[in-house]
Amino acid sequence: MTDDPGRPLTRVKGGPQRADLLELFFDLAFIASLTLVSQQMAAEQSWTGIGEALLVLSTLWAVWVTTTLITDTYSPRKRPIPYLILGIMFGVMLMSAALPTAFRDHGLVFGGTWAVINLGRGLVLIRSQRGRQGQERSVRALAWSLSAGALWVVGGLLDDPGWRLGVWLAALAVDYIGFGFRFPVPGRPALPRYEVSPEHLAERYQQIYILTLGELVLVSVLGLSHQPFTPDRIAAFGTAFLTGVVLWWSYAGGAGATLRTAIEASPHRARLVQTNPYAHWLMVAGVVGTAAGVERIIAEPGERPEGVMTALILGGTGLFLCGRAVLEHEVYGRVPLSHVLGVAATIALAPLAAHLPGLTVGVAAALVLVGVALGELLRMRRRSTPASVAP
Known part of the structure; x- marks a missing residue:
């Protein structure tokens, strides 16, 4: 780490642009939170509970996205950036610990x-950028963070889970709108x-x-390890493995x-920078929902899924495919027909x-993913095969 006040904090153009080990260390805190969100989804039996889980997942995703934008703009090897990342990491770990009871006893902690992460990040960046270009963005971000932070604190103080959910949804909307529109200020x-x-x-x-x-x-490994090794559970484990392989390959x-x-x-x-978080959020939420469904299936393979469990199994697949379609559109300028048909298939399977x-x-959800992957594979082969020349 360097500590030369005369040197800019931004990354040097033409220098190393790879992710730093500190960033991978930070990711561990986020992955811990995903595990807790997945467990919460698997344990929930109500739509309100699923909504609460999606809200906390979206909040933690906002932490990851904004932190990644910091390390993309500023070198994680120049002080005070590494200390800022470690401070945010501690905050994520604290939020993760409070996550299971965020809508009961530990709302103010979450x-x-x-709110403290947002305010602290803004203050550190404003002080570090004193007299430098880019300080105005941090000042505006801090102003938006004050508005959202007040809502996060007020929501945490409310005893009624329904009111807390509503206030926090408003707070999250302020966070996402501020980031999406680059912290507008009237005048x-x-x-x-x-x-x-x-x-990077x-x-x-x-x-x-x-x-x-x-x-x-x-989730697949832990779920099977805590249950007797019956043929149907091993089949569920194999289905989870196939699902993971296809999600990776896709x-x-x-x-x-x-x-x-x-x-x-x-x-x-610049548009890709702003749409990437939303496309990847859909995919991440889809994988987390799928993991929660896998946990339930391995525990009770013969259980007939109610609405919430159906949403986890088929909805997780549908969310992932929507995210992939958005990413495909942003990268290649098209929406693959295979992804549209895959989403339609998950909707059609829901009543059954x-x-x-x-x-x-x-198994049906896994086969939908396999079908979409095969469609993509055939499309890529057609694109790579030279057109035949007529004699």
């Missing part, structure tokens, strides 16, 4: 910690679009998606693998799910 010109390092940004999203798949692997063999090139070549690079064992529904 919401208040997120002031719009801030410049985000300048990014394509290599693409690598960070690739890393977090693969680490999210690790959550599915972990990303690694598609737009995810060419994300850096797409960002570099895109005439709308209540009459089938959970294992059968899980």
